[in-house]
Amino acid sequence: MTLIRLDNLTKAYPGVIANDDISFEVDKGEIHALLGENGAGKSTLVKMIYGLVQPDFGMMRLEGKGFTPTEPRTARLAGIAMVFQHFSLFEALSVTENIALGMENPPSLIILSDKIRKVSSKYGLSLDPKRLVGDLSVGERQRVEIIRCLLQDPKLLIMDEPTSVLTPQEVETLFLTLRRLRDEGTSILYISHKLEEIKVLCERATILRRGKVIGTCVPKNETAKSMAEMMVGSKLKSPKKSKANFGMPVLEVDELTLKSLDPFGTSLKNVSFNLRSGEVMGVAGVAGNGQDELMFALSGETLTDKNSIKLENEFIGQSNPVQRRLLGLLTAPEERLGHAAAPEMTLAENTLLTGFQRQKLGRRGFLNKSGAIAFAEKIVQKFDVRTPSVRNGAKSLSGGNLQKFVIGREILQSPRVFVVNQPTWGVDAAAAAFIRQALLELAEGGAGVLVISQDLDELMEISDSFMVLSEGKVSKPRPAKGITIEEIGLMMGGTEIA
Amino acid sequence: MMRLEPRTDPSNIMIGLTPILAVLATMIFGGLLFVFLGKNPFDAIRMIFWDPLLGEHAFYYRGQILVKAAPLIMIALGLSFGFRAGIWNIGAEGQFIMGAVIGGATGLALYPMDSFIVFPLMILMGSIGGLLWGLIPAYLKIKFNANEILVSLMLVYVAFNFLVGMVTGPLRNPDGFNFPESRSFQDFPSAHNPELWSGTGIHWGVLVTLGIVIMAYIAITRHIFGFNVRLAGQAPRAAKFAGVNPNKMIAICLGLSGALAGMAGLFELTGPAGKLTTTFPVGYGFTAIIVAFLGRLHPIGILFAGLLLAVTYVGGDIIQSQLSLPKASIQVFQGMLLFFLLAVDVLVNFKIRIGKRITK
Numbered sequence: 001m002t003l004i005r006l007d008n009l010t011k012a013y014p015g016v017i018a019n020d021d022i023s024f025e026v027d028k029g030e031i032h033a034l035l036g037e038n039g040a041g042k043s044t045l046v047k048m049i050y051g052l053v054q055p056d057f058g059m060m061r062l063e064g065k066g067f068t069p070t071e072p073r074t075a076r077l078a079g080i081a082m083v084f085q086h087f088s089l090f091e092a093l094s095v096t097e098n099i100a101l102g103m104e105n106p107p108s109l110i111i112l113s114d115k116i117r118k119v120s121s122k123y124g125l126s127l128d129p130k131r132l133v134g135d136l137s138v139g140e141r142q143r144v145e146i147i148r149c150l151l152q153d154p155k156l157l158i159m160d161e162p163t164s165v166l167t168p169q170e171v172e173t174l175f176l177t178l179r180r181l182r183d184e185g186t187s188i189l190y191i192s193h194k195l196e197e198i199k200v201l202c203e204r205a206t207i208l209r210r211g212k213v214i215g216t217c218v219p220k221n222e223t224a225k226s227m228a229e230m231m232v233g234s235k236l237k238s239p240k241k242s243k244a245n246f247g248m249p250v251l252e253v254d255e256l257t258l259k260s261l262d263p264f265g266t267s268l269k270n271v272s273f274n275l276r277s278g279e280v281m282g283v284a285g286v287a288g289n290g291q292d293e294l295m296f297a298l299s300g301e302t303l304t305d306k307n308s309i310k311l312e313n314e315f316i317g318q319s320n321p322v323q324r325r326l327l328g329l330l331t332a333p334e335e336r337l338g339h340a341a342a343p344e345m346t347l348a349e350n351t352l353l354t355g356f357q358r359q360k361l362g363r364r365g366f367l368n369k370s371g372a373i374a375f376a377e378k379i380v381q382k383f384d385v386r387t388p389s390v391r392n393g394a395k396s397l398s399g400g401n402l403q404k405f406v407i408g409r410e411i412l413q414s415p416r417v418f419v420v421n422q423p424t425w426g427v428d429a430a431a432a433a434f435i436r437q438a439l440l441e442l443a444e445g446g447a448g449v450l451v452i453s454q455d456l457d458e459l460m461e462i463s464d465s466f467m468v469l470s471e472g473k474v475s476k477p478r479p480a481k482g483i484t485i486e487e488i489g490l491m492m493g494g495t496e497i498a
Numbered sequence: 499m500m501r502l503e504p505r506t507d508p509s510n511i512m513i514g515l516t517p518i519l520a521v522l523a524t525m526i527f528g529g530l531l532f533v534f535l536g537k538n539p540f541d542a543i544r545m546i547f548w549d550p551l552l553g554e555h556a557f558y559y560r561g562q563i564l565v566k567a568a569p570l571i572m573i574a575l576g577l578s579f580g581f582r583a584g585i586w587n588i589g590a591e592g593q594f595i596m597g598a599v600i601g602g603a604t605g606l607a608l609y610p611m612d613s614f615i616v617f618p619l620m621i622l623m624g625s626i627g628g629l630l631w632g633l634i635p636a637y638l639k640i641k642f643n644a645n646e647i648l649v650s651l652m653l654v655y656v657a658f659n660f661l662v663g664m665v666t667g668p669l670r671n672p673d674g675f676n677f678p679e680s681r682s683f684q685d686f687p688s689a690h691n692p693e694l695w696s697g698t699g700i701h702w703g704v705l706v707t708l709g710i711v712i713m714a715y716i717a718i719t720r721h722i723f724g725f726n727v728r729l730a731g732q733a734p735r736a737a738k739f740a741g742v743n744p745n746k747m748i749a750i751c752l753g754l755s756g757a758l759a760g761m762a763g764l765f766e767l768t769g770p771a772g773k774l775t776t777t778f779p780v781g782y783g784f785t786a787i788i789v790a791f792l793g794r795l796h797p798i799g800i801l802f803a804g805l806l807l808a809v810t811y812v813g814g815d816i817i818q819s820q821l822s823l824p825k826a827s828i829q830v831f832q833g834m835l836l837f838f839l840l841a842v843d844v845l846v847n848f849k850i851r852i853g854k855r856i857t858k
Contacts, residue, residue, distance in 0.1 A: 301738050322741035333739060342733040352725060353740040365722045 003028045003187045004049070004067070004156055009058035011044055018044040020211040022058070026156065031178060031188045033198045033219060036208035037231050037428035039398055042191050045208070046158050049189075050082045051075035062155075073104070081149035082158040087141050091134030091264050098133055099148050119150050123177045134264040138286055139170040146177070157181065158189045163197060165287050165454060168489035175201055193231075193429075194457070195224035209233055232429050246464070247277035250448040251298075251329070251417045252310040258297050266290040266472045268297065273467060273477050275417065275448040280439060281477060282463030283452040284488055290472040291452050292334075295421045298450070299331040300324045311417060325358045328416030332406050334425060334452075336399065340406045343395035347387065348376040350394050351409055358413050375412075383408030384434065400431035407435050411442050418442060421452040436462050456488060468492050502848040512846045517792055517799075520839040521806070527838075528831045537821050545820060546813030546831070559816075561699025563808045565770050568704040569594070569762040571804035573786035575714045576758030578795040580751035582718075583730040587752055589635065589650030590759040591783025592657035593628035597760020598767040599661055600627025602774050603669055605689035606681060616688035617702075621764055628760015629753050631657060636752035640745045646752065658779060665774050680774035683767065691769035703765025710758070714797040727751070759783055785811075788836040807832065 005025040011018050019041045026032045036042045047053040049060065051069030060067040062078055069075035072082075089098050096113040100106035107115075113129035120127045125143045133141060142162065149157055159178075163171045178188055178201065190202055198205060199219045207214045207230050214230055229235060256271040268290050275281050285291060296302040298309065300321035309317045311329050319327070333339045341350045351372045355361050361371045376390035383404045387397055394402060403424070410418060423439065424432035440462055443449045452469070453459050459466065460480065467477040468491040475491050525547075529539030550559040573590045580587050587593075601624025608616050635649035662678070671681040683690050691701050718724035730737040730747050738744060762782065771778055789807050793799030814828030 299739065300741070320741055320743065321739065325741070331739075335735070338733050339735045339739055342729055342736045344732045345729070349725070352722075353729070353736060356722060356740075362722055367720055367722060367725060369720075 001028045002026070003030075003063060005061045006045075006049075007059050007061070009045070009048060009055045009060070011048060011053060011055050017211050019048070019055070022208070022211075022213055024206045024213060024216065026187050026189055028155075028187055029182050029185045030204065031182050031190055031202045033202035033205035034189055034191045034208065035193070035195075035198070035205050035227060035231055037193075037430075039210075039400075039428065040208040040231070041211040042208055043160070044211075046082065046160065046189065046191065049075065049156075050080055050158060076152060079153070079155035080158065081152055081154035081156070083142070083145045083149055083160065083162060085160040085162075085164070087145055089133045089141055089144060092132065094130055094132055095127060095136075095144050096129040098144060099129075099151065102148055103151075115151060116147055119147050123150065123180055124173065125177055138165045138288055139167065139173075142166070142174075150181075154186060156187045156189060158191070160191045161193070162190075163192060163194060167286055167492045168456070168485050171197065195219075195227045196457075198227070199224065207231055228429055234430075246279050247446065249274040250277045250312055251275040251450070253298075254308050254310070256297060256304060256308040258293055258302065258304055260290075260293050260472075261302070262292075265293060268293050269472045271469075271472075271474050273474060275450055277416075277446050277448055278443055279464050280443045280449045280451060280462050282459035282466045282480065283450065283469050283474070284456060284459055284466065285452075285454070285469035285492055287454055289470050291421060291469060293472070294469065295331065295333055295419065295452060298329070298419045299333070300329075322357055325354060325413075328414075330354065330358075330410040330413060330415035330418050332410050332418075332420040332423070334421040336402045336406055337395060341394040341402060344393055346376075346393055347380070347385075347390040347397075347405060348373045350405075351375045351379070354409060355413060379405055379408040379412055382412065383438070400427040403427050404431055404435060407438060411438055414445075415442070415447055417448045417450070419450045419452070422454065423451060424453075424455065424458060432458075456485060460485075500850060500852050502844070503851050504848055505846075509846070516842045516846055517794070517803070517839065519842045520792070520835060523838040523842070524831065524834045528834055531827065531830060531834075532821075532823070535823060535827060537817075537823065542817050542821060542823070545816045546810055546828075549816055550809050550812040557697065559812050561693075561697055562812045562815075563805065564699040564704050565701070565808075566811045567804040567808035568701075568707045569766050569782045570786050570789045570807055571800055572703070572707045572710060572762040572765075573755075573759045573783055574789035574793065574800045574804060575710055575797060576755035577786060577790045578714070578793070578797070578800060579718075579724075579727050580755050581731075581790055582795050583727045583747055583751050584734070585748055585751045586647045587632065587635070587650050587755045588647050588787065589632075589652075589654045589657075589783070590755060590786055591779060591781065592650070592654035593631045593756040593759035594763035594766075594783045595654075595657040595661050595779050596631040597624035597628035597757075597763035598771075598774065598778060599657075599664055599669075599763075600624060601760070601764035602680060602683075602767050603664070605683065605686065605768070606669060609681060609686055609689075612688055614688070617691070617768070620689055620768065621761060624764025624767075625757040625761045628763065629757040631760070632752040632754075632756020633749065636749045639748055639752075646748070650752070654783070661774065661778065662776050665776060669774060671773075678776055682773040684772050689768055691765055693769075701765065701769040703762065703769060706761070706765070711797050711801050714800075718797060723750075759786075785832065788832060791836060792839055807835075810835070 002025045007023050009019055009022040022045060034042050044053060048055050051072045051074055054070065067078060069078065096109050096116060099116060100109060100112055106112060116129040125147060127140060127143050127147065133144065162174060166174065182188060192198055202219050204216060205219050206216050209231060252274050254272050256268055258268040260267045266289055297304050300319055304317040306317040307315050311327050314327055316324055316327065337343045352361055355375055359375055361368050361375060373390055379385060380387060380390055385401050385405045387401060407423060423435050439449050439451065451459065463480040465477045466480040466483060468475040470492055525543050529543055532539045532542040550556060550563055573594065577587055577590055601620040604623040605616060605620045631653060634653060635646040638644035638649050639646045665680055666678045669680045671679060691703065694700050726737065726742045729740060730742055767774060785807055789800055789803045793803035810832055817823045818825060
């Protein structure tokens with residue numbers, strides 16, 4: 001029986017049709033996957049269902065009745081709930097307080113925490129209502145968001161990339177919960193790009209490409225590759241790694257201890273590892289376990305004990321980012337807009353951020369504007385960045401294109417060591433494959449590459465060796481060959497199975 | 499309910515037109531103000547904007563405009579770097595005073611030495627006085643994260659009382675019958691900043707200001723320092739990633755604006771003002787904030803904005819004497835200018851939606 005039915009939904013933004021004549025339906029008690037690359041129109045579609053955006057054209061029917069939510073509140077009243085990819089929680093408040101803040105007429109906190117306890121035990125989502133959100137792991141924070149939704153008894157639960165931040169064991173727990181919900185008759189619209197997970201969890205999948213429905217499939221009968229090709233619309237080739245050939249250590253980190261500046265951050269404790277020339281080393285771990293702190297310590301945005309970081313023959317713990325770049329240590333932080341690139345500046349100006357000294361885009365402090373333009377054009381050409389011109393603002397580029405620009409800007413400066421955090425986060429499949437290939441080629445050329453990522457599939461695909469960052473400590477690096485996802489999950493500290 | 503919705507694509511023409519629209523709106527509402535004060539608004543507006551430039555006595559007023567514009571522009575140029583980087587020095591008035599007092603004291607200490615070195619030395623010491631006064635909020639912000647807006651503003655009053663203490667104490671003119679004022683620099687040729695060409699109003703400060711406009715233009719458009727300033731203001735995290743030290747940026751921006759304000763104070767003291775008195779500060783340091791924003795924080799814009807504000811100053815003097823309007827009325831008028839500039843800015847970047855929100 002159909003729960004919600006979408007007919008010819010269309011939504012256009014200036015210059016782009018985000019959703020073009022979209023029709024499909026979700027049955028009662030079904031886990032329905034929504035697949036598509038970034039920019040395929042998934043977010044716009046669920047925003048329309050959740051009342052955040054109104055369609056230009058087309059209609060929706062919920063249990064046979066016309067359904068036109070004008071704001072999230074009307075959607076929630078009709079039985080639609082949504083767990084967003086980015087949580088909206090206050091770290092300094094308790095679980096109960098956070099949930100009460102999102103409610104129309106919250107009951108007293110005592111009654112509410114009782115309800116939270118009941119729901120959490122019923123669905124196997126262990127959670128103490130009294131704890132501060134700031135002390136919770138990412139997986140536990142997600143549970144807060146899920147329980148917030150379950151308290152409204154939803155008919156349709158929308159989940160946007162729910163597993164991207166979880167350990168494999170936490171994913172298992174989440175799936176148990178989702179299946180229990182389904183068995184009770186709740187429908188789930190599940191957005192993800194993790195195709196293996198969709199194969200085990202979802203009954204049906206609707207695939208979007210460039211705002212249109214390409215087709216519907218039964219994930220069990222497909223392979224991950226075939227679904228990916230439907231999403232992209234062309235054959236995919238996976239990055240090729242040549243024979244590993246490691247040289248001398250280029251980056252040595254020795255007993256690096258660093259207190260986090262963020263009150264809810266994670267301090268680094270005795271982090272030690274060696275990265276060799278020609279090696280791609282993967283750093284796995286769930287977000288918030290010290291990734292940002294490690295990144296800052298290596299980039300020079302936070303200074304450390306002088307001797308705890310050694311680049312080739314120099315101790316650089318006290319060197320600033322500019323000095324490190326001149327010595328050959330380049331970095332690309334996770335957040336593209338606002339950290340790796342200045343949104344309002346042009347691409348040409350953005351080359352100056354890291355290229356001014358090393359790429360000699362100036363003399364005696366004066367900017368060499370034509371040099372910057374030429375360098376930006378080289379990046380655009382070599383890294384296939386789609387932009388009308390290098391005079392366009394960084395914020396006008398799509399996520400994948402800007403990421404290619406940021407990675408290209410560093411790689412084309414021939415680093416000796418390249419440290420990158422979440423190189424393909426939120427990037428479409430084709431761009432992700434391109435970036436991974438570029439990282440492998442950089443290592444082949446003799447550089448050391450350190451990839452911090454939460455995407456285990458990505459790390460398995462490109463790393464030569466592998467370590468896990470958990471609660472600010474790293475595991476001993478081990479060769480990536482022959483390691484299983486389960487082993488990594490255990491290394492990540494996700495031993496808790498509810 | 500009324501709310502503001504960001505425009506996806508604000509028109510470039512409108513952005514360029516905002517200062518002009520703001521001036522027009524100020525004329526209209528300022529005119530209304532003069533109506534309520536019982537004066538003919540057209541006369542008043544003409545006296546403010548027309549008479550100083552092209553009126554009967556404009557030959558005299560034009561020099562006055564340069565005299566008043568120079569310190570405004572010099573101070574505003576210094577402030578504009580900090581404002582672009584998100585560092586808010588509101589205390590230029592205090593730095594202006596300290597520059598005049600320290601530079602002035604240097605000169606007075608050397609009285610009556612006859613040497614070409616005296617005046618440059620005073621300029622240097624005046625700049626240093628302003629620089630150090632600007633570095634106090636910088637130090638407190640870096641060390642204790644104290645809000646530079648409050649600290650710099652409060653230091654204005656400290657500086658003013660320091661000035662009062664000086665002119666009634668150590669710097670009082672020994673031959674001045676106990677009046678609370680210093681020796682006049684007109685009687686001290688080595689330290690005097692004279693009108694260079696009679697009737698033009700041009701003194702050394704005006705020339706130096708022009709030079710600084712050009713230097714500021716080069717710094718902001720062609721030099722890594724200006725680039726880093728813009729970067730720090732637009733994307734502080736990206737600036738840190740690029741290697742800009744935020745603490746250094748705070749010290750440089752506050753120090754630079756302090757030094758320029760101090761230098762402006764010294765030129766004002768040795769030229770147009772002539773001597774240190776308790777009425778020496780007339781608010782250039784505050785008006786320069788308006789000039790900086792009216793000029794879109796751009797050196798060339800600031801040049802024109804400074805001239806415009808100077809016109810309203812001179813025009814304000816005219817309406818005060820000819821229409822016997824209170825001094826506060828021209829200050830309200832200048833305040834309106836900033837208010838309308840910000841208001842037009844909002845309307846260019848946002849549109850107003852009324853009652854669209856459905857509440858059920």
